[in-house]
Amino acid sequence: MSQVTYEIIRKLFEIYPIILQIVLFLVLWNVFFRWEKGIWIVAGILAVMNICMGLWLEKPGVIRYTMSAVIVLGYCFCKYQKHLEKAVFILLLFYNFHALSYLIADSIYQCTVESIFRGLDVLSEEYIFRVYLGMAIGMGILLLSYTLVLLIMTGVVIKIVKKPFMLRWQETIFLSVLNIVGSMIVGISVDLSVVQIEGGVFLLYDDKQEMLWKLPIIVVLIYVGEISAIYIYQNYRKLQKERQKHFVEEQQVKAMKQRLEEAENFYGSIRRVRHEMKNHMTNIKGLVASEKYDEVESYIEKLDETIQTMDYKFNTGNAVTDVIINDKYQKAENAGISFQVKFNLGETDTISAFDIGIILNNLLDNAIEACEKLEQEQRYINLTLKKKNHFLLIEVENSFDGKVIWEDGGIVPMTTKQSDLPDILMEHGIGLKNVKNVADHYLGDMDIKIKNDVFKVTVMLQQKEIK
Incomplete structure (x- = not known):
């Protein structure tokens, strides 16, 4: 394989993870949010920005991911009236999944590359060809492993999260602790994988072969912890909603019983007034016959007040x-x-x-x-x-x-x-x-x-x- 061919393949391999990440981010978004047309515009902006910054400007991943987070949070700030809690959680969850998937894929890549390049003859005429071919195969294995692990991690979330739920800041912090820890551990591992030292270079996987299986185990434990936290919180949320529903229904039953009693009392009052109306009329006739007109007026006013209290608009x-x-x-x-x-x-x-x-x-x-x-x-x-x-x-x-x-x-x-x-x-x-x-x-x-x-x-x- 020539260098030109290898460079073309490398560029394609750089575009692929960007598209994959955006697609799976949208999938995660759909798990925790209602699907909206506006998110497609955001996805398009993210794709263009990441491809331009990654391929042409050759900016490091941390800058691209920071810019992506700013775009997503800006969209949520405008769309959801400043409610950013869930968006922050999704971003941290996705970045954690990305980092954990990469660390597992990198362990597989290290094992594969070692076997690919073992036994290459430096003096062979096909040495350069085989080096580029081996590097291309290694990148393919890295991306394939990364894709499979990231798909599995995302698929489990889709499986356990039955429907979107609200998050407050304290809940976002609780659910995001392991996401932050996972991302930091991966960052430290990558920084330590190749270290310039006096008189040479320290290669983590060469000097510490056991890290090829220890780091993936740590990754799995962090992932299981995060999934468990989401699952436990979702069940807690379900129990909380049942408690809310029970409380609301209980209050509604009490309120309705009170309304029924009020209705019964109201119509009972009407029946009593009707029953007493003959007596009232007799009293009024007596006052009129006695020419006590001032008392008649006062009596009628009091009777009218009584009737008004029982009148509905x-x-x-x-x-x-x-x-x-x-x-x-x-x-x-x-x-x-x-x-x-x-x-x-x-x-x-x-x-x-x-x-x-x-x-x-x-x-x-x-x-x-x-x-x-x-x-x-x-x-x-x-x-x-x-x-x-x-x-x-x-x-x-x-x-x-x-x-x-x-x-x-x-x-x-x-x-x-x-x-x-x-x-x-x-x-x-x-x-x-x-x-x-x-x-x-x-x-x-x-x-x-x-x-x-x-x-x-x-x-x-x-x-x-x-x-």
Whole structure:
């Protein structure tokens, strides 16, 4: 093999790992993030930048990787409202996988090259040809080993990470410790592999042959530790979500029981007033007959106050939804939120009032909280009920700040707020999942539409006989 041919092969071999790394980085990104078109643009920029800096400018890998990290973090800074935790973790995880894969591949390469060049005759006419050929074969084995190890490492992550999850900074640090350790160990090993010393060169693998198998063992242990940390954290996250869900459902049941009691008390008060109305009329007639008009006026005012306390602004025809909607209206009014309602349910034996209560509680609570983040003149909520054939459509539209964080594979958008439970983040996503569960129970669906600063949720329920 001539030097020209070898140089061409070497250039191709330099391009290949760049493309491989970008592809596998995108795969890892898809594991932890929702797939987005914007990441393809980032991938293109990374490819062009790395190829130009690596081949033409011949910049060292550390500069290329630093520039790549800056580009990715810049994209995340703009895309995810400064939430960089998960992006930092993915970068450190990928760099660790790259470094560990290289160290294993390098051990295989060292063993292979030694056997390839052993026995070469310096005086042979084909010596130069065989040297270049051996170097090309060695590079091929290095890249093949690197590819296989990196694919296996990435594949295991794909296997154990079932769906994307949120990360806070403390969790990012916890999961990234071994990534940093792995990258540092590989860097130190590479620096020590060839060392200039007085009177010659120290070659690590020549003087310490056992390092050819000790270093790969260290690599495997670091990798297993990192994968175990991800697996344990994912299970912890799952248990945490179950605890959150249980807590939310418990609070919703308590709230619904309270609403039902309020509805019962309200209609009980109406029945009592109706029952006492004859007595009130008799008293008024008596005062009129006695020409005590001032007392009549005072009596009527007190009676009117009593009736006003039992009057609802919105009447839906259903005791439970009356209480819930008017309660949310009071909260919205106190917060300066415009609250419009077109909701006439009536009494129904096809959909449980308790289930409708869960839907209204979750959607209206989320809408009120979203509006509270805006200026008062921008706050509004529209609640609508539509009936079509055997279906009910409940729509809640509200203004919000336009910032959306998608989690759990993009099923529901989510915001976070502190709960009464220690170390737990309550998520709107949990409430919306409960709404979706109710919709699924009635063979319906939940649809979320976001346009600029308008958030709209539509819940479709199929009316069926309650058993």
